[in-house]
Amino acid sequence: MPDLLAARSQMAVSLAFHIVFAVIGIAMPLMMVLAERRWQVTGHGIYLDLAKRWAKGTAILFAVGAVSGTVLSFELGLLWPRFMEFAGPIIGMPFSLEGFAFFTEAIFLGIYLYGWDRISSRAHLWAGVAVSASGAASGVFVVIANAWMNAPTGFELVNGQAVNVDPIAAMANAAAVSQTLHMTLAAYAATGFAVAGIHAFLLLRDPANAFHRRALEIALIVGAPAAVLQPVSGDLSARHIAAHQPVKLAAAEALFRTQAGAPLSLGGWPDVAARETRFAVEIPYALSLLAFHDPHAVVQGLDQVPPSEWPNVPAAHLSFQIMVAVGTYLALVALWTGWLAWRRADLAHNRWLMRAIALATPLGFVAVEAGWMVTELGRQPWVIYGVLKTRDAVTPMPGLVVPFVTFTLLYCLLGVIVVWLLYRHIIRSPAGPEWRRFYMPGSGKRETGNEVA
Amino acid sequence: MPLADLLAGNIFVALNAYAVLGGADFGGGVWDLLALGPRKQRQRELIAEAIGPVWEANHVWLILAIVLLFTCFPPAFARLGTLLHIPLSLVLIGIVLRGSAFTFWRYGSPGGEDEHRWGAVFAIASLITPLLLGTTAGAIASGAVGDVGRGDGFYTIYVAPWLNPFPLSVGLFALIAFAFLAAVYLSVEARERELQEDFRRRALASGVALFLGAGVALLLSLNGAPRVRDGLIFAAWAAPLHLLTAAAAITALAALWVRRWRVARVAAATQVSLILWGWALSQYPYILPPDLSIARAAAPTATLRLALGALAVGTVVLLPSLYYLFRVFKRSDRHLPTDA
Numbered sequence: 030m031p032d033l034l035a036a037r038s039q040m041a042v043s044l045a046f047h048i049v050f051a052v053i054g055i056a057m058p059l060m061m062v063l064a065e066r067r068w069q070v071t072g073h074g075i076y077l078d079l080a081k082r083w084a085k086g087t088a089i090l091f092a093v094g095a096v097s098g099t100v101l102s103f104e105l106g107l108l109w110p111r112f113m114e115f116a117g118p119i120i121g122m123p124f125s126l127e128g129f130a131f132f133t134e135a136i137f138l139g140i141y142l143y144g145w146d147r148i149s150s151r152a153h154l155w156a157g158v159a160v161s162a163s164g165a166a167s168g169v170f171v172v173i174a175n176a177w178m179n180a181p182t183g184f185e186l187v188n189g190q191a192v193n194v195d196p197i198a199a200m201a202n203a204a205a206v207s208q209t210l211h212m213t214l215a216a217y218a219a220t221g222f223a224v225a226g227i228h229a230f231l232l233l234r235d236p237a238n239a240f241h242r243r244a245l246e247i248a249l250i251v252g253a254p255a256a257v258l259q260p261v262s263g264d265l266s267a268r269h270i271a272a273h274q275p276v277k278l279a280a281a282e283a284l285f286r287t288q289a290g291a292p293l294s295l296g297g298w299p300d301v302a303a304r305e306t307r308f309a310v311e312i313p314y315a316l317s318l319l320a321f322h323d324p325h326a327v328v329q330g331l332d333q334v335p336p337s338e339w340p341n342v343p344a345a346h347l348s349f350q351i352m353v354a355v356g357t358y359l360a361l362v363a364l365w366t367g368w369l370a371w372r373r374a375d376l377a378h379n380r381w382l383m384r385a386i387a388l389a390t391p392l393g394f395v396a397v398e399a400g401w402m403v404t405e406l407g408r409q410p411w412v413i414y415g416v417l418k419t420r421d422a423v424t425p426m427p428g429l430v431v432p433f434v435t436f437t438l439l440y441c442l443l444g445v446i447v448v449w450l451l452y453r454h455i456i457r458s459p460a461g462p463e464w465r466r467f468y469m470p471g472s473g474k475r476e477t478g479n480e481v482a
Numbered sequence: 483m484p485l486a487d488l489l490a491g492n493i494f495v496a497l498n499a500y501a502v503l504g505g506a507d508f509g510g511g512v513w514d515l516l517a518l519g520p521r522k523q524r525q526r527e528l529i530a531e532a533i534g535p536v537w538e539a540n541h542v543w544l545i546l547a548i549v550l551l552f553t554c555f556p557p558a559f560a561r562l563g564t565l566l567h568i569p570l571s572l573v574l575i576g577i578v579l580r581g582s583a584f585t586f587w588r589y590g591s592p593g594g595e596d597e598h599r600w601g602a603v604f605a606i607a608s609l610i611t612p613l614l615l616g617t618t619a620g621a622i623a624s625g626a627v628g629d630v631g632r633g634d635g636f637y638t639i640y641v642a643p644w645l646n647p648f649p650l651s652v653g654l655f656a657l658i659a660f661a662f663l664a665a666v667y668l669s670v671e672a673r674e675r676e677l678q679e680d681f682r683r684r685a686l687a688s689g690v691a692l693f694l695g696a697g698v699a700l701l702l703s704l705n706g707a708p709r710v711r712d713g714l715i716f717a718a719w720a721a722p723l724h725l726l727t728a729a730a731a732i733t734a735l736a737a738l739w740v741r742r743w744r745v746a747r748v749a750a751a752t753q754v755s756l757i758l759w760g761w762a763l764s765q766y767p768y769i770l771p772p773d774l775s776i777a778r779a780a781a782p783t784a785t786l787r788l789a790l791g792a793l794a795v796g797t798v799v800l801l802p803s804l805y806y807l808f809r810v811f812k813r814s815d816r817h818l819p820t821d822a
Contacts, residue, residue, distance in 0.1 A: 089589055093585070096582060102548050108563075117554075125796075126792055128542065128549045129800060139534075140535070144535075192782075424564050425564065426640060443578070446582075
C-alpha cells in the first residue's frame with residue numbers, strides 16, 4: 030500500500046470513527062437535558078430514568094469521542110506535518126477555541142454525571158445545558174477549520190509561503206456558515222432519528238411501553254425539526270460550492286461537461302474514461318436551478334480542470350446521492366410525524382410510521398458519513414483547495430500502512446464494544462413493570478399530544 | 483517579554499497542569515495495577531472514584547497544549563509529528579485504551595467477568611502511556627529532535643531519537659512521578675484510615691524512588707542531554723531552582739511522614755512542577771533543541787496576538803468552571819480528620 034494512500038486511509042478511518050461520537054456528543058446531551066427538565070416539571074420517574082440512561086450513553090460515547098479526538102489532533106502532525114506547518118498559524122485559532130469549548134464540555138459532563146446527589150437540581154440541569162451548548166460549539170469550531178480547507182482565505186501566498194496572515198478572516202471563510210449549519214443540523218437529525226428509530230423498533234413489538242414512548246418523543250423533538258431544516262441548509266451548501274468549489278459540485282453531480290441549463294442526474298454510474306454518466310435519470314435544468322436558482326445558469330463541469338485535478342468522481346457522486354436520498358427520506362418522515370402529532374394521533378400505535386422511523390436508525394449516520402465523503406473526496410487532490418495538494422502534505426515517514434492497520438483494528442474493536450455496551454445499558458427496556466402504570470390505555474391521544482405538540 | 487515566549491510559557495503551563503492533574507490519573511491506574519493486600523478491592527474503588535469525575539477534564543490540558551503548539555509554533559509541531567511518529571502513535575494508543583477501558587470498566591456490568599478485564603486494560607495502559615510520554619519529552623530534551631546531523635535510514639531518523647537510555651530514563655522518571663502524585667492525592671482523598679495508610683506507604687516509597695529516578699536521569703544526561711545537563715548545573719538559576727525543588731520534595735515526604743496530608747499534596751505538585759520548569763528553563767530559548775528556537779518557530783504576530791486573546795477569554799471561562807468541578811468532587815471537608 031503506498032504511503033500516501035495509507036495516510037489518507039488512516040485519516041479517513043479516524044475521522045469516520047470520531048465523527049459518529051462527535052455527532053452524538055452534540056445531540057445526546059440535549060436529549061438528556063430535555064428528559065431531566067421533563068422530570069423536574071412533571072415529577073414522573075420515567076423521565077429521570079431516561080435522563081440517567083442517556084447520561085450513561087453520553088458518558089460512554091463522550092469518553093470514546095474524547096480519546097479519538099485526541100488521536101485526530103495528533104494525527105494532523107503525525108500524518109500531515111507539512112499541511113499543519115502551513116495551515117497552523119492561519120487556522121489554528123478555531124482549534125484553540127475548540128480546545129476551550131471541549132474543556133468546558135468535559136468539566137460540566139463530569140459535574141453532570143457524578144453530581145446527581147452533590148449539587149442542587151437546578152445547578153445540575155444547568156451543568157447539562159453547559160455540556161450541550163459547549164458540545165455544539167466545539168463542533169462548530171472544528172467544522173470552521175474544515176471549511177477553511179475548502180475555501181482558504183486570510184493569507185497571501187508568496188513563493189509558497191503564507192504572508193499577511195489574518196486568522197479572523199480565515200475563520201470567516203466563505204464556506205463557514207453553510208458548512209457549520211449543515212453539520213450541526215446533521216448532528217441533531219442523525220442522533221435524534223437514531224434514538225427514535227431504536228425506540229420505534231421496540232414499540233412495534235410493545236406499543237404500550239411508556240418508557241419507549243417517552244424516549245421516542247424526546248428523540249423526535251430533537252431530530253425531526255433538524256431533519257426538516259436540513260434540505261434548506263443543503264440548498265445553501267449547494268449554492269456555495271457551485272460558486273466557490275465548482276469541481277466538487279461537478280464531481281458530486283457527475284457533470285463532465287460545462288453547460289447552461291444543466292440537468293440533475295439521479296443515480297447512475299459515472300464512467301470517467303468515457304466522460305459520461307450511465308444509467309442516470311436526468312431532470313432537465315434542475316441542476317442549474319438548484320445551484321444558481323436559475324434554470325439557464327451555466328454550471329461548470331469537470332472539463333474546466335485537467336483530469337489530474339479531478340477527485341474520485343464515482344465515489345463523490347455515489348456519496349452525494351446517498352446523502353441527498355437519506356436527507357430527503359428523513360425530512361419526509363419528520364414532516365409526516367409532525368403532521369400526525371399536530372393531528373394529535375397516537376404515534377406509537379401507527380405501525381407504518383414506527384416502521385419508517387425504525388428504518389431511519391442507521392440512515393442519519395450513513396448520511397453524515399456520506400456527506401463528509403463528499404466534502405473530503407470532492408476536494409481532492411487538494412488538502413487546501415487550490416493551495417496545497419494532499420500528496421505534498423503527507424509525512425515523509427515510510428511504512429504508514431502499519432499505523433493505518435493498527436488504528437483500524439483498534440477502532441473496530443472499540444466500535445463493537447461500544448455497541449454492545451449501549452445495547453446492554455441504554456436501549457433495553459427497564460425490567461420494572463412500574464412504568465406501565467404511567468401509560469394509561471385509552472388516553473393515548475391526549476398524552477401524546479401534550480408531549481409532542 | 484516577547485509574545486512568542488509568553489505563548490510558549492502558556493503552553494508549558496498547560497503541560498504542567500496536565501502532568502500534575504492528568505499525570506496523577508495515569509498514576510492512579512498504576513496503583514490499580516499494583517493493588518494488593520486485604521484492601522485490594524477498596525483501593526481500586528477509591529482510585530476509580532477519584533479519577534471518574536475529573537479525568538476527562540484533566541485530559542483536555544494535553545489537547546490544549548497540542549492545539550496551541552500547532553497554532554503558535556507549527557514547525558515544532560510538524561517536526562515532532564515526523565521524527566517522534568512512533569512513540570507518539572504509541573502514546574495515542576495508550577490514551578485511547580486507558581480512556582475507553584476506564585469507561586467500559588465503570589459502565590460495564592458490576593462484578594462481572596468483563597469488569598475485571600477492562601480494569602486490567604485500563605491499568606496497563608496507564609502504566610505504558612506515561613513511560614512513552616516521558617520518553618518523548620526526554621527525546622526533545624536530549625536534542626535528538628533536531629534538524630542537524632541526521633543521517634538517513636529509517637532507524638536513524640525515526641527510532642534513534644527516542645530509543646536511547648536518556649529518553650527512556652525520563653520515561654521511567656515520569657512514570658514514577660505520576661505514581662507518586664497519585665499516591666499522595668489518594669492518601670488525601672481516602673475516607674478510611676487503613677486505606678489512607680496504604681496510600682501513604684505507597685507515596686513514601688514512590689517519593690524515594692523518584693529521587694533514585696532523578697539520579698539515574700541526571701547521570702544519563704551527562705552524555706545523553708548536554709544542554710539539560712549544562713542548564714541544570716551551570717545556569718544562574720540552577721542553584722536556587724534545585725534548592726526550591728529539594729525543599730518541596732523534602733516537605734512532601736516529611737508531611738507524609740507526619741500525616742499532614744494536604745501539605746503533602748501541595749508540596750508534591752510543587753515538586754513535580756518545579757522539575758518540569760527546570761527542564762523548560764534548561765532548554766530555553768529553544769523549543770526543539772539544538773536548533774529550533776521559540777522565536778524561529780513562532781507563527782506570525784497576528785496569530786500569536788489572537789491566540790493570547792483566546793487564552794485570556796478561555797481562561798475566564800475555564801478557571802471558574804474548573805474551580806467548581808474540583809470544589810464539588812475534591813472538597814477536603816469530606817475526609818478524615820488528620821491526626822498522628
